[in-house]
Amino acid sequence: MTFFKLQNELSAGNTSCFEIVSAFIENIRSKQDLNSYVEVFEDSALSRAKEIDKKIEAGTQGKLAGLVVSIKDLLCYDQHHVSGGSKILEGFESQFTSSAVQRLLDEDAIIIGRTNCDEFGMGSSNENSAYGPVKNALDTSRVPGGSSGGAAVSVQQGSCHVAIGSDTGGSVRQPASFCGLYGLKPTYSRISRYGLLAYASSFDTIGLFSKDIESCELVYQTIAGHDPLDSTSANKSVNIAPAEKKAPYKIAILKNAFADEGLQGEVKDHFQASIEKLKNAGNTIEEVDFPLMDYILPTYYILTTAEASSNLSRYDGVRYGYRAPKTKNLESLYKMSRSGGFGDEVKRRIFLGTFVLSASYYDAYYTRAQKARRLIRQATKKMFEDFDFVISPTSATTAFKLGEHASDPLAMYLSDLYTVQASVAGIPAIVIPDGQDKNGLPIGLQVMADDFKEQDLFSFSEYLKHIG
Amino acid sequence: MSYPDKYEVVIGLEVHAQLSTESKLFCGDSTAYGAEPNHNISVITLAHPGTLPKLNEKALELAAKMGIACHCEISREMFFDRKNYFYPDLPKGYQITQDRTPICKGGYVPVKLENGEIHHIQLTKIHLEEDAGKSIHTEDAKDSLIDYNRAGMPLIEIVTEPVIHSSAEAARFLYEVRRLVRYLGVSDGNMEEGSFRCDANISLRLKGQKELGCKVEIKNLNSFKNVQRAIDFEIGRQSSMLDNQKEIIQETRNFDPQTGKTSGMRKKETLTDYRYFPDPDLSPVHLSEEWLNTIKADIEHIPWDMERELVEKYGLPEYDAGVICEDRQMTLYFSEVVNHTDNFKAVSNWIMGPVKGYLNDNKREITEFPLSAEKLAGLVRLVDDGGLSFSAASKHLFGPLVLNPEKDVKLLAEELDLIHDHDTLALEQIVSDVLSSHPKEAEQLRNGKKKLVGMFMGELMKRTKGKLNPKEAKELLMKELS
Numbered sequence: 001m002t003f004f005k006l007q008n009e010l011s012a013g014n015t016s017c018f019e020i021v022s023a024f025i026e027n028i029r030s031k032q033d034l035n036s037y038v039e040v041f042e043d044s045a046l047s048r049a050k051e052i053d054k055k056i057e058a059g060t061q062g063k064l065a066g067l068v069v070s071i072k073d074l075l076c077y078d079q080h081h082v083s084g085g086s087k088i089l090e091g092f093e094s095q096f097t098s099s100a101v102q103r104l105l106d107e108d109a110i111i112i113g114r115t116n117c118d119e120f121g122m123g124s125s126n127e128n129s130a131y132g133p134v135k136n137a138l139d140t141s142r143v144p145g146g147s148s149g150g151a152a153v154s155v156q157q158g159s160c161h162v163a164i165g166s167d168t169g170g171s172v173r174q175p176a177s178f179c180g181l182y183g184l185k186p187t188y189s190r191i192s193r194y195g196l197l198a199y200a201s202s203f204d205t206i207g208l209f210s211k212d213i214e215s216c217e218l219v220y221q222t223i224a225g226h227d228p229l230d231s232t233s234a235n236k237s238v239n240i241a242p243a244e245k246k247a248p249y250k251i252a253i254l255k256n257a258f259a260d261e262g263l264q265g266e267v268k269d270h271f272q273a274s275i276e277k278l279k280n281a282g283n284t285i286e287e288v289d290f291p292l293m294d295y296i297l298p299t300y301y302i303l304t305t306a307e308a309s310s311n312l313s314r315y316d317g318v319r320y321g322y323r324a325p326k327t328k329n330l331e332s333l334y335k336m337s338r339s340g341g342f343g344d345e346v347k348r349r350i351f352l353g354t355f356v357l358s359a360s361y362y363d364a365y366y367t368r369a370q371k372a373r374r375l376i377r378q379a380t381k382k383m384f385e386d387f388d389f390v391i392s393p394t395s396a397t398t399a400f401k402l403g404e405h406a407s408d409p410l411a412m413y414l415s416d417l418y419t420v421q422a423s424v425a426g427i428p429a430i431v432i433p434d435g436q437d438k439n440g441l442p443i444g445l446q447v448m449a450d451d452f453k454e455q456d457l458f459s460f461s462e463y464l465k466h467i468g
Numbered sequence: 469m470s471y472p473d474k475y476e477v478v479i480g481l482e483v484h485a486q487l488s489t490e491s492k493l494f495c496g497d498s499t500a501y502g503a504e505p506n507h508n509i510s511v512i513t514l515a516h517p518g519t520l521p522k523l524n525e526k527a528l529e530l531a532a533k534m535g536i537a538c539h540c541e542i543s544r545e546m547f548f549d550r551k552n553y554f555y556p557d558l559p560k561g562y563q564i565t566q567d568r569t570p571i572c573k574g575g576y577v578p579v580k581l582e583n584g585e586i587h588h589i590q591l592t593k594i595h596l597e598e599d600a601g602k603s604i605h606t607e608d609a610k611d612s613l614i615d616y617n618r619a620g621m622p623l624i625e626i627v628t629e630p631v632i633h634s635s636a637e638a639a640r641f642l643y644e645v646r647r648l649v650r651y652l653g654v655s656d657g658n659m660e661e662g663s664f665r666c667d668a669n670i671s672l673r674l675k676g677q678k679e680l681g682c683k684v685e686i687k688n689l690n691s692f693k694n695v696q697r698a699i700d701f702e703i704g705r706q707s708s709m710l711d712n713q714k715e716i717i718q719e720t721r722n723f724d725p726q727t728g729k730t731s732g733m734r735k736k737e738t739l740t741d742y743r744y745f746p747d748p749d750l751s752p753v754h755l756s757e758e759w760l761n762t763i764k765a766d767i768e769h770i771p772w773d774m775e776r777e778l779v780e781k782y783g784l785p786e787y788d789a790g791v792i793c794e795d796r797q798m799t800l801y802f803s804e805v806v807n808h809t810d811n812f813k814a815v816s817n818w819i820m821g822p823v824k825g826y827l828n829d830n831k832r833e834i835t836e837f838p839l840s841a842e843k844l845a846g847l848v849r850l851v852d853d854g855g856l857s858f859s860a861a862s863k864h865l866f867g868p869l870v871l872n873p874e875k876d877v878k879l880l881a882e883e884l885d886l887i888h889d890h891d892t893l894a895l896e897q898i899v900s901d902v903l904s905s906h907p908k909e910a911e912q913l914r915n916g917k918k919k920l921v922g923m924f925m926g927e928l929m930k931r932t933k934g935k936l937n938p939k940e941a942k943e944l945l946m947k948e949l950s
Contacts, residue, residue, distance in 0.1 A: 076518040084517065095511050098518060195518040201748035231522050231751050307748055310552050313561020314515040318614075334554055357552070357743035366745060 003067055003161045003215040010056055010066045017049035017056070017066055017110060024068055024112055027159045034135045036144075036153035038073045039081060040113040052108045062108035064222060067215070069104055070154040070163045073114040074121055075206075076195040077101050080111075084197045085119045085129040085147075088315045088341030090322045098195020099230065100164065100206050100223040107222050112160050116150030119343045120312065121168055121199040123147045124415050125405065126175070128345040133402055136178060138441060142399040145175030148207070152179040155209045162219050163209040168199050169300055170394075170419025172207030176431040177394035177444025182216050182461065184208045185419075187451050188426035189234040191220075192227030198311040200304035201232075203423050213461040220454060236452060243459035245388055248282040252387040256293040260417060264397045266437040271393050274434055274445055281467040286387070292379050295372045300420040301413060302356050302369035308346075309353025315341065348409065373424055380425035384450035389460060391447050392418050394431045398441035422448050430457040432464055471707040475672045478680055479632035479699060483645055484623050485655035486599065486663035487530045493598045493622035494521030494564060501661050505615040513620045515559035520749050523548075527622040528571070528753065530654045531596050532763050534624060535572030537652055537770050538591055542760060543571055547752040548596075552743040557601035557614050567744040570595035577648070578772050579640045584786075589641050590629040599623050624654070630669065630680060635699035639692045642666055647771045651796040659690050666695055670702045672710060681706075682716045686723050686730055698723040701730055774799050782812040791820050797834045801841060808845030811852055818844055822862045826870060838873040846877035855887045857896050859948075895932070899944045902927045914949050921945070 009015045028040055045068075055061040071077060073085050076094035083089040101111065118128040126134040126149025134149040136142040137156045144153045148165030152175035155163045165172045167185040176183020184207055191206040198204060206223070210216040224238045253275065258268065279285055317323035317337025324336030342350070356365035383390055395415060405412045422429035427448055434445040445464075449456050471477070489499060495512035512519045535542050546569035550562040572594035579587050601619035605612045626645060632638050646664055649655040657664045666689045671681035684702060689695045701723075709716055721730040771793050778789035778799075793799050798819065805815045823844070827834060847865065851858050855878070856865070865881050872880065881887050902924060903910045913920040921942070928941050 074518075076516075082517060089517065092517070094518070095516065096518075194520050197517045198749075229522060230520050232520075232749065306745060310550050310562055310743070310745070313552060313554065314517070314559065316554060316556075316561060318556045319514055319559065320516070330556065354743065357745055359741045359743075362743075362745075 002212045003218070006161075007066055017052045018046065020066065021045050021049040021068060021110060021112065024159045027157060028113070031137070031157050031159070033140065034137055034153050034157055035132055036115055036134050036150040036157060036159070037070070037113045038083065038085070038116050038131050038150070041077075041080060041111055042113075044080070045110050045112045048110050052110065055108065062106065064104060064107035064109040064218070067104075067109040067162065067219070068112050068160045069109050069219070070112055070115045070151060070160040071101060072117050072148050072151045072163070072165045074117060074166050074197040074199075075101055075114070075164060076197075077111055077114075080114070082114065082197065083130070084121075085117045085131060086315075086342065086346070087130040088317075088322045088338070089320075090341075092321050094195075096195065099192035099227045101195065103223045104164075104219070109219075109222075113154075115148070115154050115163060115165075117165075118147035118149070118171075119346050120197060120308070121147040121166055121171055121204070122308070122345050122349055124170070124174060124412050125400070125402075126150065127402065127406060128343055130343060135402070136399050138180070139399065139439070141401055142441070143178065143402055143404075145178035145395070145399065147171040147175075148209070149175050152176055152181060152183070152209050155179070155181055155211060161210065162215050164219075164223075165207045165209060166196055166199075167205050167207035167419075167423070168203045168304060169423045170416045172209065173419045173429060173431040173444070173446060174395050174416070176209055177442065177446075178399040179209075180433045180436075180442030180444075181209050181211060181431075182213050182433065183431040183444070184216055184220060184454070184457070185422060185429050186220065186224060186454055187234070187428045188423075189232055190224050190238075190428070190452065190454070192223075192225075192230040192233045194227055194229035194233075198307075200307040201311060202307060203300075203304055205423075213458060213465075217458045220458075224454075234452070239452070239455050241455065243453075243455040245456050245459070247463055248284065249278075249388045249460065249463075250284045250286075250386065251278060252286055252288040252383055252390045254290045254293065254390065254392060255287050256290055257392045257418070260396055262396045262414065263393065264437070267393050267396065267398065267443055270435050270437075270443045271445070274391070277467060288383060288387075288390075290379065290383075292372070292376050296376055296421050296424055297413065297417060299369045299372040299376060300416070300424050301352070302365050303373060303424075305349045305353035306357050306366055306369075307353065309350045309357065312342075312346065312350055317341070345409070376421070377425040380421060380427060380448075381450065388456065389447050389449055391445060394418055394444040394446040398437045398439070398443060418446060422446075427451055428454050428457060430461060432461050471672070471703050474675060475703075475707050475710065476675050476677075477633060477635075477699070477703050478630045478671050478673060478683075479635075479638050480630040480669040480683075481626075481628045481632065481638060481641060482667040482669070483626040483642065484599075484665050484667075485534075485626065485645075485649050485657065487527050487622040487624060488653055488655055489524055489526045489530065489622050491524055492620040493524050493527050493596070494620055497620065499621055501658075501663070503617055505613075505617060508617045509619070513559065513616055515561075521564060521747070523750060523753070524622060527596060528755075529763055530622075530652075531571045531594060531624050532755065532760065533652050533767060534626070534649065534654050535575060535594050536760075536764055537648060537767060538572070538575035538577055538594070538626075540572035540575030540591060540594060542755065543569055543573065544755050545569070545752060546571055546755075548747045548750045549744045550747045553740060555600070555603075556612070557603045557616070557619065559601065559616060559619055563598060563600065564747055564750070565597035566595035568746075577641060577644050579637065579644050580772075580790075581637060581640060587637065589637075590631050592627040592629050594624050594626045597623050597625060630671075630683075635696040635703070638668065638699055639696045642692055642695055644772070647794065651769050651771045651774075652767065662690065665690050668695060668699060668702075670699055670706070671716075672703065672706045681710075682718050684716065684718065684730075685720045687720055687733075689723060691725075694723060694725055697725075697728050698730055701728060705730070769796055769799065771796070771799075778802070782806060782816075784812060784816050788813075788816040788820060791824075792816060795834060801834050801837070804841035805844050805848075808842050809848045809852075811848050814848045814851065814858070815844070817858070818848060818862075822866045826866075838870050840873070843869065843873060843877060850877055850881060856881060857900065859900055860886060860896060864947075895941065896944055896948075898928060898931050899941070899948050902931065903945075903948055910949065 078097040125143040126146035151163035151165035322341040327333040431444040549567040570593035576588040599621035601616040646657040671683040673681040775793040
């Protein structure tokens with residue numbers, strides 16, 4: 001049942017928030033092996049459900065009353081634990097609520113629990129979590145994608161209406177594709193990052209998962225907008241009017257997108273079928289050359305690791321979180337706490353980031369990557385002078401097997417190929433479920449738009465449903 | 469032959485001044501001094517996961533104000549950088565500072581040396597940054613303690629070019645900068661509380677040599693005197709090392725105010741790589757012409773300008789102007805008093821003498837001084853009109869007036885029977901002159917050597933050519949002595 005039908009049921013008194021939350025908690029319990037949740041906020045969710053039921057009775061409820069949301073273990077919720085999927089935040093309880101979550105609470109949404117993820121958002125398979133891997137509900141031998149794997153599965157398994165994740169280079173879009181969901185990465189700066197554990201500050205965005213596009217849109221409109229606590233959040237007001245832009249659309253596809261050797265045959269076929277479908281419906285589709293394509297991944301990994309190496313310095317064992325036992329002095333306290341608290345992937349990125357920022361290499365890597373980023377953003381934005389959208393596959397493959405890429409981090413990095421462009425450019429992108437491969441594994445279509453054109457992405461998603 | 473004939477000392481200073489804002493540089497925590505340890509600490513100060521900095525615009529304003537007063541170029545576009553290093557009193561593992569785009573570039577501070585010469589001490593830059601917390605290492609305890617109250621406090625760092633050539637000049641520069649921040653309301657300049665402190669980079673080179681010698685940095689000097697002592701000690705240490713062909717190593721040294729000596733802080737000095745890069749959590753800052761103009765318009769008083777005005781407009785001796793302009797409020801008080809009288813030098817005498825004496829004795833600030841500007845001008849007028857001498861007024865009227873500041877100056881003087889006709893006044897002056905021309909005898913008389921009265925009476929008779937009332941003269945004599 002979609003959230004909108006549910007709200008009618010709630011108003012009619014046919015069900016209650018308490019019943020809904022109880023059923024979701026039961027769902028989580030029965031599907032514990034998926035490992036999608038790190039913690040279920042059973043008590044606070046149920047007591048909020050009761051409160052909101054009273055509000056519904058009195059007719060004073062907020063516009064998200066009855067909506068149940070899971071939050072990725074990177075979002076702060078006052079008096080609730082948050083760990084970023086890391087041992088280094090073992091036992092840490094946040095003392096404030098992130099702005100995005102606060103806006104949900106203000107409209108009477110219920111937070112049901114925090115979902116498993118790759119440590120500090122670093123990974124593409126959700127295998128880099130201190131709490132163990134998450135399994136794809138459609139095939140438990142496969143990954144759900146990452147880093148917001150738990151978030152994706154929490155929606156996929158039917159334990160909440162919407163999941164809040166975060167997307168730095170594809171961490172919402174790739175798992176949405178692997179799990180057959182809608183996955184939105186808004187424009188950078190559109191949703192406040194205050195209370196989101198930082199991976200790479202100039203890339204991090206809060207993103208959303210849902211089974212239906214309507215609830216994704218509704219939640220987006222609730223949490224987007226300027227926040228004085230995040231000085232990088234955009235001052236521009238949030239557009240909630242239906243998109244003015246209507247079909248037929250002008251759509252670009254990137255020539256280089258098909259050249260990728262790793263592109264799985266069926267994914268390619270599906271993508272081509274989608275193109276045909278759109279053409280037949282009267283839309284214009286053109287191939288566009290994007291010469292900077294080869295620079296996108298290196299740019300992304302240089303800049304994100306640089307920022308991460310600094311963002312993660314605060315986890316030092318001094319004020320909170322994990323502190324190694326039996327340290328001899330300050331230096332060993334730092335070394336042992338950070339060595340013991342961080343996982344391998346995080347360490348790898350801290351090393352990489354420290355290296356690219358070091359005095360002797362700064363100009364060769366960081367400065368040039370910044371320049372490349374500007375050029376990529378300019379070239380990407382230029383495409384939107386002629387086109388409404390740029391479409392591509394989301395991932396070269398469907399969900400792969402657990403452990404398949406574990407020994408090859410570089411192959412894992414390459415799996416971000418399609419999603420990082422929107423992250424480097426800072427533009428919004430959405431993943432739309434687009435069929436399955438022969439094993440029944442979902443395939444997602446990625447649609448990118450110009451800055452702040454989220455409404456166009458929502459209406460395009462609606463449009464695609466109707467031309468099916 | 470050694471310093472100063474053989475070598476020249478080259479000094480560059482880095483002055484940290486804590487800005488007078490209500491809240492910290494990147495969050496709303498209070499900046500109040502003296503709070504219980506770890507009291508002014510929010511999740512942002514403690515760098516809890518998920519927190520973000522938010523720039524305090526007041527700090528920007530104060531830094532710009534300082535830059536304008538020092539004739540700096542003010543950056544219109546700037547960003548903040550992260551300086552990355554690990555230390556327990558640095559909560560985020562990096563300090564937010566301005567490395568590549570300081571808010572103020574260039575500029576100078578005019579410094580008047582003892583010989584009256586004015587040197588323009590060139591500044592490299594003034595930048596904004598946050599302070600770190602305080603680590604407290606006690607000798608016996610196994611653990612170190614950390615107080616994060618200071619973490620995130622707003623600072624400006626004022627960096628000079630290596631253009632200072634004596635410890636006295638360095639101390640004078642500090643004096644000027646401190647006076648300036650206090651005039652502008654940029655910082656309280658309190659050295660005891662650590663809101664104004666200084667690092668000194670000191671090197672020696674052979675006279676006439678162009679290249680700079682190897683420099684030594686001395687950290688956290690917290691008084692004018694200690695800056696001077698530390699520099700003088702370093703000059704001695706470095707020149708004797710050079711004389712003995714010993715190599716000076718580039719290092720950071722500590723100054724011990726107890727012994728007056730500096731000592732190396734670390735054995736091995738490896739160059740730290742701070743990995744500066746622009747802080748992606750803060751948007752670049754743009755300063756508009758309009759904004760800068762409002763800041764400019766807000767600058768009313770610059771101490772050296774005020775000092776010059778006191779000399780040029782009011783004809784005060786340079787010494788007087790220097791004393792009055794030490795404190796902005798004192799200067800303002802002077803300006804107010806001279807609205808009510810034209811005898812500017814007399815106002816200066818009153819302020820430098822009785823007023824300052826009163827403030828010192830009572831440990832008060834001029835802003836707490838009971839007498840209004842008009843009342844002090846009243847005192848000046850009363851003396852000018854010839855009702856009583858300055859000496860009598862300061863001795864016998866000033867005190868009672870301060871206790872009854874509401875009273876009319878002249879009425880009070882009459883109540884106290886201090887107003888005399890011109891003869892008495894003239895006699896008063898003569899008595900005072902006689903006493904001051906025989907200070908030794910006056911002192912003895914004051915200590916009870918009564919027979920000296922006769923000698924003084926004789927003197928008075930001689931000066932007035934016998935035209936005096938002996939009874940009145942004796943009374944005046946005893947009164948002046950008391």
